[in-house]
Amino acid sequence: MTLLDVIILLGLLLLGWIFWQHRQQSESAYRHAAYYCKQQGLQLLDVRRDTTRWSFKGRQPGWRAIFKMGFSSDGETRYEGDLELHNQQLIGVELPPFRMPDSTPMH
Numbered sequence: 001m002t003l004l005d006v007i008i009l010l011g012l013l014l015l016g017w018i019f020w021q022h023r024q025q026s027e028s029a030y031r032h033a034a035y036y037c038k039q040q041g042l043q044l045l046d047v048r049r050d051t052t053r054w055s056f057k058g059r060q061p062g063w064r065a066i067f068k069m070g071f072s073s074d075g076e077t078r079y080e081g082d083l084e085l086h087n088q089q090l091i092g093v094e095l096p097p098f099r100m101p102d103s104t105p106m107h
Contacts, residue, residue, distance in 0.1 A: 028088035029067040037071055045070035062087035074101040
């Protein structure tokens with residue numbers, strides 16, 4: 001095995017590790033979004049990764065990512081909010097103003 005083979009192997013292992021980390025983070029984002037929507041009485045439509053960067057939270061290195069969360073409050077209108085994660089930990093949720101369905105029946 002030559003030095004070039006070792007470098008290529010390490011590069012492939014690094015790419016595999018990065019893919020695995022991003023996949024785990026995406027699954028965590030979906031779980032956080034589903035839980036948040038359930039708590040707020042919203043319908044979760046979809047979750048997608050928007051941005052990712054390497055960062056440090058305190059002394060903990062990891063991937064900081066913002067996910068776009070599509071949701072509906074009335075079953076008709078689509079809104080899009082942000083979920084921010086550091087690794088699998090939820091940092092924050094930002095939602096735009098949205099209309100809550102009228103709970104009183106119309107006569």
